[in-house]
Amino acid sequence: MGCLENVVVPPRELVARALDTITRCGPHTRLGLSPDPRALRWGWRAESAPEIRELPADIADRGSSAVLEYINKAAGPRGSADVYLSDRHIAFDIDHGLGDARLYVDCVTTIFGLIEGVDTSWLRDRDTANPIAHALLNTFAASPRRLLDTWTEARQRPRPVWQRAAPPAAPAGLPSPAVEVIHVDATLEREVDSWRTADAPGASRAVTWLMIVRTALARAGLPLTDAARLVVDCRRYLPSDDRVNANFISGLSVATPVDGRLSAIDAAVKEDLEAALPLLALAATSARTLAVPLRATRDNRPAARSAVQLGYSDVGRLSPFEALPWLPDRPRSINAALQPWAPSDISVFSGKIGHERSITVSYHDNVHDRRLLRKAAEAIGTDPIGLLAGC
Incomplete structure (x- = not known):
């Protein structure tokens, strides 16, 4: 669960459009995936961009600690990746199996890049197949x-x-x-x-x-x-x-x-x-x-x-x-x-x-x-x- 504070948050419709673009680029972006504990491969739907949820003003006014605790204790169903916004906070709640801190950094920077019209290779470049095998070979093959x-x-x-x-x-x-x-x-x-x-x-x-x-x-x-x-x-x-x-x-x-x-x-x-x-x-x-x-x-x-x-x-x-x-x-x-x-x-x-x-x-x-x-x-x-x- 990552949270940026004191950043100028773009209008909601622009963030929603950027999230939809990221999701539709493919399952390699990890958005649109539905983790299933019974399956080795997770299902992906191009139309299931993360939901944007509004942070209450009194929570946002109390800073990142209140924001993170609010998300942690939020009631109701949670998606594999949910997005919470205020006028100065951008928070992602990401399933641990979906990605780590790198995914949060890439998603946030790509949202701003898409809104500003900046091209990003992150949307095009696919994941490396069998990365653990690649890492083992790269480290121990010699x-x-x-x-x-x-x-x-x-x-x-x-x-x-x-x-x-x-x-x-x-x-x-x-x-x-x-x-x-x-x-x-x-x-x-x-x-x-x-x-x-x-x-x-x-x-x-x-x-x-x-x-x-x-x-x-x-x-x-x-x-x-x-x-x-x-x-x-x-x-x-x-x-x-x-x-x-x-x-x-x-x-x-x-x-x-x-x-x-x-x-x-x-x-x-x-x-x-x-x-x-x-x-x-x-x-x-x-x-x-x-x-x-x-x-x-x-x-x-x-x-x-x-x-x-x-x-x-x-x-x-x-x-x-x-x-x-x-x-x-x-x-x-x-x-x-x-x-x-x-x-x-x-x-x-x-x-x-x-x-x-x-x-x-x-x-x-x-x-x-x-x-x-x-x-x-x-x-x-x-x-x-x-x-x-x-x-």
Whole structure:
């Protein structure tokens, strides 16, 4: 579920026309598809463009957090992709099986492009057939021995120890999704970059902000495990001219102990990415899906685990959004609510437009005390350097 805030939203009829054009271009755009948990191939109808739903004015006035919570708790049937608009918000609610953050970015930029009369190859270029096979060949064909070594390493790797502290009890009723939205201005972002250059040279921004968020949540009193799940876009393993509009992300277990050094954590992440462990995980998941034609949907809730795990997704700098018509003198904001894997888990999304960072923390407020999440959010948005002390 992605949401842009403080963008000048085009008239509804123009957005509807653009959505219809995208849908009719074919199932590779993912719009018009109907996910079916019983089928390996989903049905597509050219005339089933996403429905546009109007955000109530009082919800829009309260910002992205209220918008995301409103969509999360909306009653009634939901499509595979629904679009919510206000005069300054563009939000997509996309079925997890349909696509990932890349689909949201491409759809939004294409809507504006079509309205402005700009040609886009995204509408014409088809998906790469068998992308996982392409990625495996691209990564391991030059050295088949490397695939064997990586597979052996993955199987021998010890499983993460989840039980580090007693988690809050999961309620017996329905989940109550909530979010905290944090805006990091360009000044704070530059301060973190300067710290990274001086104290952890070579460390990635994604891992740096993962540790900032993880430290803030721990200091606020949330009982996190020592391992976090880092979301990885597996398109990095494809040839440069391949494309995938479907969901092509995987998770990587990252050891993030409270007393861990950022440089060592970053080095371990880079080693696992180089070994293509996320790609192997994606391939294994795909193989299981083909063997047993059951696909996770919004209505299938996974079993709760016994610990509070942090899931972290960082999409980096979203250059396509920088050219959009933004409202002057207001923060340029991209936020996304990522459904936690289990009721006691916490999911975090981070992304940049220009030099402004947005962070969204998703959780269930009938599991976690909202005051603790707000305490962590305030620390992230005001003193990220203080949270890096000791890293």
